[in-house]
Amino acid sequence: MAETAHTTTTGGAGQTGNIVSRFFRATEIDTRMLGMVGALLIIWVGFHILTGGLFLTPRNLWNLSVQTASVAVMATGMVLVIVTRNIDLSVGSILGFTGMVMGVLQARMLPELLGFDHPAIWIIALACGLLIGGLIGTLHGLIIAFLGVPSFIVTLGGLLIWRGATWFVTSGQTVAPMDVNFRLMGGGTEGSIGATWSWVVGIIACLAIAVAIVNARHQRKRFHFPRRPIWAEYVLVGLGCVVVLGAVMIANNYFWPVNIARRYAEANNIAWPEGGLLISQGIAVPVLMAIAAGIVMTFIATRLRFGRYVFAIGGNPEAAELAGIKTRWVTVKIFALMGVLCAIAAAISTARLNAATNAQGELDELYTIAAAVIGGTSLAGGIGSIAGAMLGALVMQSLQSGMVLLGIDTPFQRIVVGAVLVVAVWLDTVYRARSK
């Protein structure tokens, strides 16, 4: 049975099945991922109808992308943590602590040394944040790997410790405002790249998709592996470009608020036109950061030895150890990476809020874990994808902002998000059991 079920060795596509299943087999699209995209679209259209056309507007989608960025960045690292059968409950507190440290550095300490609005302030603050995040993660990883304390306990301790430490940095005071350059990482009118650059980014992304697919085909040809039919390759390139350019178009269709545009016009001596001045926001900087984090983490997870080891350890820790993999150091590196990603998320959320507060990132650990799990990461270890986790973050955020638009109270929002998490994981369990 095992052999006969898999006869797609010649030509790539099987000759059996109806046109739909043949299409999926030929393009090798992950049906599980497709299911998630479908669920997302249902949520979006549903909210669009319920809110009377408020949800699927450039403005709301643009905000949604910015709001998702911080959790999405952390979710990329949480995938690796969960894949190795660990958990990190401390990410929200690490976010709070690194955010507070970066806030104090740029709002209080560095201006005294360098002068107000010095261009190096944001770089130094960010670098310190990343370093501290990495060190905290390394510390967690060392305790988990070499002292043998379960990650659940170490990071539960971390959750309390770093939240407490956040308070001690300023004795509970909120730090504001942030450095003017640092604030760009939070999005908003200033922190977006405008129409022209958005198109440039979009076109580069389309070219990258095409190059990646052509390159993969060449590689497979070189070693005489089965290839996808040529039409499937075109479909994939086309689909990728449509999605990318569509997203750019939406971002460019969200314009500066009237007041800011008017001020800008006055400052630059532009005559105020009849229909108002339409300046495109374009893609927000935090969104670009999240996408970059996703690409880098996917590269690490799938193209480097480290990523291969992460998945091997998750699948069978004993086998990985016997194969000569230094499993403990891999664990340390995973947690260090998670710490760095928390610091990036902290930069995004403090910049967006234009303040570092005591409560920043509270409950984010749960949203991050939920995003990874909804995105198909298995708590049993060994299975998970970065792209899935980021989509999971988008699903969670869509639910929340949809309910905000509907005017649903916060307590009820939490009930819905909790229920969705459980149902999503249950559906995934059913799907996996059936596909075996």
Add this chain to the structure above:
Amino acid sequence: MTDQTNPLVEMKNISISFGGIHAVENASVDLYPGEVVALLGHNGAGKSTLIKVLSGAYRRDEGDILINGETADIRTPRDAKKYGIETIYQTLAVADNVDAAANLYLGRELQTKWGTLDDVAMEANTRKVMGRLNPNFKRFKEPVKALSGGQRQSVAIARAILFDARILIMDEPTAALGPQETAQVGDLIKQLKQDGIGIFLISHDIHDVFDLADRVFVMKNGKVVGHARTEDVTKDEVLGMIILGKVPPGATPGPGAMRIS
């Protein structure tokens, strides 16, 4: 085979204990090129423990390991691999969630000049090796979890021979397999023997052992009862060694032999 002068492996007076219990005590075994040596004994007789010392999974408390007559310093699985020692564990020790190529190269991945994984080259080599071992194997893209017991076993064996192993350790290689797959593994062992690879075979199945092995070492309570060439002893005599520790005339007694008072 045993008339060759230079043993490939000599384990001399190996002892290892866990929390005061002597799992292996003063055990010595040797292996020549192109030879299959079987280690026999009850559960807990110490055969798996002894062999894990050679594969680097355990560290010995006392004794020496000589590879080609030279002292070998084996502390980790990585060290053992440097000496050309490859192990196929009872539990198969494959990572279930990744594909065959990833398992074959686990811990020794091929990299491109950019330092990234060269998946295509790894898959190409995997196809070559698997084609030799198990020509029916076609499921290169699927996680190993989806494979049958025999297919998983061939992945584990391919992984061992891919890197030109000179010494192969097989811990119950047929325990999880059906009769047909067991026969396949038997053919494979004969093929590897002809290539001059020395094989340690750990088994419960005395029939298997007489089919495949040139010599047997019998262990009981952590000690070597004795060893013999399979042609010099009968199955019943070997069973006597396993159960009672009684050494027949055709065998050489070891430290664990029953004292005849």
